[in-house]
Amino acid sequence: MIAFIHGPDRLLARDAALALAANSDPDGSNTTWLDARESSVDQIVGAIGAPSFFGSPRVVIVANLLSRTPKGASSPAGSARSSGSDVQLKALVAGVLEQNCLILFEPELDAAPAAIKTAAPPVTIIAGEPPRGTALVAWIEKTAGTAGARIDRRAAQFLAETLFPQTWDRKPANPRYDRPPDLALLSQEIEKLALAAHPEPITRDHIVTLVPGGPDQRLFRFLDAASGGDLRTAVSELERLTDAGEDPALLLAQVLGQVELMAVASAGSGRDSGTVSRDLGSITAARMSAISSSAQRRRLSGAASLGGGAAIDRDLKTGHIRRPEEALYQLLIAMSAPDFTRETGRSL
Numbered sequence: 001m002i003a004f005i006h007g008p009d010r011l012l013a014r015d016a017a018l019a020l021a022a023n024s025d026p027d028g029s030n031t032t033w034l035d036a037r038e039s040s041v042d043q044i045v046g047a048i049g050a051p052s053f054f055g056s057p058r059v060v061i062v063a064n065l066l067s068r069t070p071k072g073a074s075s076p077a078g079s080a081r082s083s084g085s086d087v088q089l090k091a092l093v094a095g096v097l098e099q100n101c102l103i104l105f106e107p108e109l110d111a112a113p114a115a116i117k118t119a120a121p122p123v124t125i126i127a128g129e130p131p132r133g134t135a136l137v138a139w140i141e142k143t144a145g146t147a148g149a150r151i152d153r154r155a156a157q158f159l160a161e162t163l164f165p166q167t168w169d170r171k172p173a174n175p176r177y178d179r180p181p182d183l184a185l186l187s188q189e190i191e192k193l194a195l196a197a198h199p200e201p202i203t204r205d206h207i208v209t210l211v212p213g214g215p216d217q218r219l220f221r222f223l224d225a226a227s228g229g230d231l232r233t234a235v236s237e238l239e240r241l242t243d244a245g246e247d248p249a250l251l252l253a254q255v256l257g258q259v260e261l262m263a264v265a266s267a268g269s270g271r272d273s274g275t276v277s278r279d280l281g282s283i284t285a286a287r288m289s290a291i292s293s294s295a296q297r298r299r300l301s302g303a304a305s306l307g308g309g310a311a312i313d314r315d316l317k318t319g320h321i322r323r324p325e326e327a328l329y330q331l332l333i334a335m336s337a338p339d340f341t342r343e344t345g346r347s348l
Helices: 010-024 041-048 083-094 134-146 153-163 183-197 204-210 215-227 231-243 248-267 273-280 285-298 302-317 324-335
Strands: 002-008 031-035 059-063 101-106 124-128
Touching: 002 010, 010 059, 010 101, 010 124, 010 183, 031 041, 041 059, 041 083, 134 153, 134 183, 153 183, 153 204, 183 204, 215 231, 215 248, 215 324, 231 248, 231 324, 248 285, 248 302, 248 324, 302 324
Parallel strands: 002 101, 002 124, 031 059, 059 101
Antiparallel strands: none
């Protein structure tokens, strides 16, 4: 048997690997863990191609075979190597004895590469996809019970929103901005809350006091300040985000997305924010409500705000603005104007 187990959730992926190994080797006596960053392919092939003692199956779990980055390479962590990895993978799959079990454990990868899907013999693919929405809330309730605590549905949802405000209930339309719920992090927070609340149930007050907001909350403060025309706060939050390592180009894309949503909110004034968010399918009702409130409060013209944002984006792409940081500051200045109607970024 050959299985490929991937993320994005490390806890689910590891649990799946352990369960699969235990199913083939219940006492673990014939199970071997190998890290491909420290073991050569020949060593791995030798391990999976060797018969086990007493006729029981040998289980070999190989981590980081495809997500490792060779020395001197510039590819980012988590990206699969192409040609070289494909050759190694085929050699590894071909060397598996029929009675043995090979588990390729790649928690850093979000999906199985094509070489896995077309491998011969066929490979069983298992995804560590975390639950979202009501399924995630139910998982939090169950995990709290395992930790010896109680948490009601509203408090569980508030915990999910606090840690993963944009993505707890659905994937964003652009996978680049997806931050899937991290079940290992959630488990740690639940255990901490259970200890603090004992013997009472975990409440919203416990969560507010003990669970720190992640980078998304800083991002929301920045976006809210930008859309509200609060230049001083927006610049301050922007500096905090860049100091924390956030990419200015991605922040610029987020602000431009905010401008687009403000235009939608202006065009759809009077429509319920929940309805608008469902129609868009890429934003929660709470965020759409905040954006709509900001657009109505400032009485912005949707067409004018889109024109202003598009002009600055165009200037960056045509070289009139050299760096994303410069475009960000120009965009924040433009958005702080009483009427966001600049025709070009160069006029600022």
